[in-house]
Amino acid sequence: MPDKAALISTSIMEHALCAECIAAKSSMSVAATETTLAVIQRTLDVHRAEARRCHSCDRTTVVFRLGRSTL
Numbered sequence: 001m002p003d004k005a006a007l008i009s010t011s012i013m014e015h016a017l018c019a020e021c022i023a024a025k026s027s028m029s030v031a032a033t034e035t036t037l038a039v040i041q042r043t044l045d046v047h048r049a050e051a052r053r054c055h056s057c058d059r060t061t062v063v064f065r066l067g068r069s070t071l
């Protein structure tokens, strides 16, 4: 897994975050973050919620969180 993908995976492992906060934590653009999230989704279970509170910025928006595999 590329370093940026690992960094994003770690940041959404414990808390749900919006794309902007994930981008800020990873030093990436929002567009690059969304692309990397799509890559992560190939191997890990990334949950996307439409109207949840972001743990970092407190905005109610689209947030992402890593789920646990049931396997």
Ligand SMILES: [Zn+2]
Pocket: 017, 018, 019, 020, 021, 022, 054, 055, 056, 057, 058, 059
């Ligand atoms: Zn946020």
